[in-house]
Amino acid sequence: MQYETLGEARKRELLQYLAEYLIEESELHGRALPPVAAEVVRDGLTSAAAEKLWLAFRSLANVRPSWPAPAEFLAAQDELLQGLIAEAGIATLADTTASPVDPRLRLWRGDITTLAVDAIVNAANSGMTGCWAPLHYCIDNAIHTFAGVQLRAACAKAMAAQGHPEPTAQAKVTDGYNLPARRVIHTVGPIADGRPTDTHRRQLAECYRACLDAAAAAGLSSIAFCCISTGVFGFPQKEAASIAVASVRRWLNEHPDIPMTVVFNVFSETDESLYRPLLGL
CATH class of the missing domain: 3.40.220.10 (Leucine Aminopeptidase, subunit E, domain 1)
Structure with missing residues (x-):
């Protein structure tokens, strides 16, 4: 597995897609959004800071049931998480x-x-x-x-x-x-x-x-x-x-x-x- 850091633009692109997917998924199933995700919806995903989008994504993932996820979502999630881990620095x-x-x-x-x-x-x-x-x-x-x-x-x-x-x-x-x-x-x-x-x-x-x-x-x-x-x-x-x-x-x-x-x-x-x-x- 290759861990490569992400540029800020790519990080934001992935976060916006992932947060939007999880928000739509939650609304489709009639599930209440965590507070930070509800704030992002109220203020607009395109105007939210990357840190706020990360918190929205994480909070939504924390409460997401073990539903199947499409390949596109998993690819974006994996790229984001591996990029964040690389950014933090991997220890051996x-x-x-x-x-x-x-x-x-x-x-x-x-x-x-x-x-x-x-x-x-x-x-x-x-x-x-x-x-x-x-x-x-x-x-x-x-x-x-x-x-x-x-x-x-x-x-x-x-x-x-x-x-x-x-x-x-x-x-x-x-x-x-x-x-x-x-x-x-x-x-x-x-x-x-x-x-x-x-x-x-x-x-x-x-x-x-x-x-x-x-x-x-x-x-x-x-x-x-x-x-x-x-x-x-x-x-x-x-x-x-x-x-x-x-x-x-x-x-x-x-x-x-x-x-x-x-x-x-x-x-x-x-x-x-x-x-x-x-x-x-």
């Missing part, structure tokens, strides 16, 4: 920092949607079809946004076949679509609400093991973990980091014949400060 394993005490483990602070590894881990909810809140700040929203509408469709198909919500501490593998990562491994972490129990701690450790099992079964050799359950699910960050590193090291020690490089991806300075001593950095 060479950009991550190896642990001096365990070279199998690495740390990287940045946007996981720009990381080119075999798989990134998505902290999903039990519905498994992404975050449906327009423009929400969670990692589930970000991954689905930059992977494209194909990811929700794939997840919806898997969930329809399963026939029930996803249990906590399992793992499902999908393609990465427009992401630099080849695969996305989705796992539902425990909802601790700031007061983790022993069951929550066990479930969080099982999330890491299930994702590693899934990666190994898929023949992958590198995986990047987000900080599972530490967002809206409320698992305290410090304890979650300790469980994450201990669980991963235990799995690696139990599977010495499976080559696996594990990146702990953090986004905030706080999380970075928690992982650095755990990794001997």
Whole structure:
């Protein structure tokens, strides 16, 4: 996949087409528009700033059901998303920092949607079809946004076949679509609400093991973990980091014949400060 940056004119052309398509699609199905998309309609697509068109497109994609999309739409969406990822800058394993005490483990602070590894881990909810809140700040929203509408469709198909919500501490593998990562491994972490129990701690450790099992079964050799359950699910960050590193090291020690490089991806300075001593950095 070739990631090439877009000129401003081309970016705006794609955004205008995509926003217009999704607005017309929503109106055709009698669905209310997210506020920012409604503003674009009121003010006119041709006069809207590119940033406003991006927010309209993203919010509409966030709430779009897993309907089939025409090839023209997918081509425009893919060109836009790959261009935005290229503009943000793609990171590789060479950009991550190896642990001096365990070279199998690495740390990287940045946007996981720009990381080119075999798989990134998505902290999903039990519905498994992404975050449906327009423009929400969670990692589930970000991954689905930059992977494209194909990811929700794939997840919806898997969930329809399963026939029930996803249990906590399992793992499902999908393609990465427009992401630099080849695969996305989705796992539902425990909802601790700031007061983790022993069951929550066990479930969080099982999330890491299930994702590693899934990666190994898929023949992958590198995986990047987000900080599972530490967002809206409320698992305290410090304890979650300790469980994450201990669980991963235990799995690696139990599977010495499976080559696996594990990146702990953090986004905030706080999380970075928690992982650095755990990794001997």
